[in-house]
Amino acid sequence: MKQQREQWTSKLGFILAAAGSAIGLGAIWKFPYIAGTNGGGAFLFVFILFTLLVGMPILLAEFAIGRSAQKDAISAYKFLTPGTAWPWLGRIGIVSSFIILSFYSVVGGWIFIYLLHIFLGNLQIESAEQFNQLFSESIMNPYLAVGGQLIFMILTIWVVGRGVQKGIERASQIMMPALFICFIILIIRSLTLPNVGEGISFFLLPDFGALNSKTIIYALGHSFFALSVGNSVMVTYSSYLEKNTSLSKSATVIVIMNIVISLLAGLAIFPAVFSLGMEPTEGPGLLFVVLPAVFNEMHFGMVFLFIFLILFLFATLTSAFSLLEIIVAVFSKDKPKRRKKVTWITGILIFLAGVPSALSFGVLKDTTIINKSIFDTADFLASNILLPIGALFIALYAAFKLPKSLLLNELTINTKHGKIVFTIWYFLIRYIAPTAIIIVFLDSIGMFDW
Ligand code: PFF
Numbered sequence: 096m097k098q099q100r101e102q103w104t105s106k107l108g109f110i111l112a113a114a115g116s117a118i119g120l121g122a123i124w125k126f127p128y129i130a131g132t133n134g135g136g137a138f139l140f141v142f143i144l145f146t147l148l149v150g151m152p153i154l155l156a157e158f159a160i161g162r163s164a165q166k167d168a169i170s171a172y173k174f175l176t177p178g179t180a181w182p183w184l185g186r187i188g189i190v191s192s193f194i195i196l197s198f199y200s201v202v203g204g205w206i207f208i209y210l211l212h213i214f215l216g217n218l219q220i221e222s223a224e225q226f227n228q229l230f231s232e233s234i235m236n237p238y239l240a241v242g243g244q245l246i247f248m249i250l251t252i253w254v255v256g257r258g259v260q261k262g263i264e265r266a267s268q269i270m271m272p273a274l275f276i277c278f279i280i281l282i283i284r285s286l287t288l289p290n291v292g293e294g295i296s297f298f299l300l301p302d303f304g305a306l307n308s309k310t311i312i313y314a315l316g317h318s319f320f321a322l323s324v325g326n327s328v329m330v331t332y333s334s335y336l337e338k339n340t341s342l343s344k345s346a347t348v349i350v351i352m353n354i355v356i357s358l359l360a361g362l363a364i365f366p367a368v369f370s371l372g373m374e375p376t377e378g379p380g381l382l383f384v385v386l387p388a389v390f391n392e393m394h395f396g397m398v399f400l401f402i403f404l405i406l407f408l409f410a411t412l413t414s415a416f417s418l419l420e421i422i423v424a425v426f427s428k429d430k431p432k433r434r435k436k437v438t439w440i441t442g443i444l445i446f447l448a449g450v451p452s453a454l455s456f457g458v459l460k461d462t463t464i465i466n467k468s469i470f471d472t473a474d475f476l477a478s479n480i481l482l483p484i485g486a487l488f489i490a491l492y493a494a495f496k497l498p499k500s501l502l503l504n505e506l507t508i509n510t511k512h513g514k515i516v517f518t519i520w521y522f523l524i525r526y527i528a529p530t531a532i533i534i535v536f537l538d539s540i541g542m543f544d545w
Contacts, residue, residue: 100165103261106340112264112417113323113332114271114349119414120202121321122356123407124382127364131375133313134305135297139361141311143354145318149531151350152523153324153486156493158342159505161333167424168327171334176496184488188326189422191481193441195326196418197449198473200251203415204243204453205383206408208233213401223371223388230380235457244453245446251415252442255423256435260416267413271352274406277399278359281386284393291366297375298365312539315532316479321353323417325482325489331421341509343516363389379470419445449473479539487532494525 103109130138164171169185212218212229220226233239254260285291319325333342364382367389368375377384386403390396422441427433451459455469464472493502499521506520507513 100335101258101261102335102337106345107268108261108264109332109336109340110345110348111267111271112261112413113329113345114352115264115267115410115413116323116328116332116417117321117349117353117414118271118356119411120199121317121414122353123360123410124202124379126317126321126357127360128377128379128381129313129317130298130361131365131368131377131381133310134302135365135375136299136301137303137305138310138314139298139358140301141306141314142318142357145315145531146322146350146354148523149315149486149528150318150322150324151346152520152528153319153489154322154329154346154349155342155506155520156489156524157324157327157329158333158336158346159493159502160489160497161327161330162336162338162342163501163505164330165334167334167428168331168421169425170428171327171330172492176492181492181496184485184492185327185330185425187481187485187488188328188330189425191326191477191485192328192418192421193445193448194473194477194481195320196251196415196445198452198470198477199411199415199418200244200247200446200449201240201453201470202379203247203251203408203411204240204245205234206404206411207243207246208239209383209387210401210404210408211239213397213404218387218391218397218400221391223373223384226384226388226391227373227377227380230383231456234380235460237454237457240453240457241450244449247412247415248442248446248449251412251419252438254412255416255419255442256438258431258434260413260420263416264413266409270406270409273402274356274410275359277403277406278356278363280393280399281363281389281403282359285363285367285370285389288367288370288389288392290370294366294369294375295362297369298361308535308538308541312479312483312535315535316483319482319486320478321357322350323414325484325486326421327485327489328417328421331424332417339509342506343510343513343520483532483536487529490524490528490532494521494529 160171164174166174168188169182172181172185254263323329364385365375367385371388387400390400393399419442423434423438427437452470452473459469462469467475503517506517510516
């Protein structure tokens with residue numbers, strides 16, 4: 096007898112899971128640091144533009160593919176277009192998910208290191224420089240870096256292996272609003288520090304002179320990373336979805352939440368950066384150095400920092416679950432018996448692949464690939480090359496390969512003004528998204544530098 100496929104128990108369950116996948120390190124940790132190193136306000140502007148005009152249409156395309164096929168990331172393409180090379184899109188997605196989780200778990204591990212520091216009382220320090228020093232020393236230490244990464248991966252494997260992540264996503268109903276409130280408190284404190292004007296204008300006033308081909312490819316890559324699109328994770332998640340949920344409503348909620356959390360993170364961080372005399376170009380340590388320093392300026396600062404870290408960890412884990420789930424879904428083919436074994440093997444391989452990234456801030460600091468550390472290379476390869484390539488082909492697949500009637504049906508279910516929404520989407524996915532990705536790519540390899 097064919098086994099019944101698992102499904103989300105409700106519409107809300109799906110939205111929470113998909114939003115849980117999208118919102119994580121991308122909006123909270125990565126966005127502020129790459130905005131900081133790529134021009135601030137101008138980066139924010141381009142990122143929002145790409146998210147709305149390119150990322151969101153591709154998110155909808157992944158939803159339509161996943162729900163119509165009701166299959167994992169590779170089988171979905173096989174089912175919809177048998178005998179073609181399109182399933183390679185799913186395979187590329189598996190590779191990019193593997194690489195992303197390998198370095199994602201390193202940063203997840205840093206959260207554990209900070210929780211440990213709180214318990215040891217190591218964060219009772221005064222100046223921003225001291226936070227900087229503590230952060231650098233922590234991530235340079237191979238035992239802490241690899242240990243944190245290991246704990247993060249074990250937790251991810253444990254949850255995905257038992258297949259209970261869908262239950263956990265229900266907790267985001269409380270955790271996400273709590274994270275939001277935490278950010279509001281942080282922003283209030285950050286904005287009441289002395290001399291915050293410079294930080295606000297750095298973040299909110301675009302200086303378009305700061306844009307160049309590098310900034311633009313980072314903004315494009317980040318718009319995919321932050322929405323979890325380009326690697327068929329959202330194909331997998333929507334394959335567990337029943338027929339009457341409105342895909343465009345779900346996508347709108349996810350996109351808005353993602354942009355709002357990114358804005359909140361930026362507003363909490365940048366005013367404080369300038370006020371405390373730090374540099375916005377700090378790099379991956381930006382959040383880990385600035386936020387503890389802001390909490391330090393508050394009554395019960397360490398209690399708030401602890402709460403923030405737990406919420407941040409939760410948001411990070413729900414994204415990690417989706418990255419592991421896509422691979423596990425492919426290799427366990429809905430057979431619950433195989434699921435645990437596949438999850439452990441895959442998870443351990445990802446952990447091992449991530450160890451060089453974890454060590455790239457310390458013992459492997461001087462090992463570089465094309466002028467980048469191992470960690471940055473993994474991030475660049477996955478976020479700025481594989482995700483955009485995946486996204487480009489998903490756009491072309493939906494726009495030129497799938498029957499229009501199938502898409503029209505998927506995207507108009509339970510959707511007000513469905514026809515109009517569909518017409519706009521079809522235009523964006525056929526013309527704007529592919530053209531934008533191709534132009535940004537050509538620009539990044541110097542095609543337009545005369
Ligand atoms: N969207 C996640 C974040 O912003 O933290 C990262 C991510 C998860 C990227 C899942 C890609 C993905 F498939």
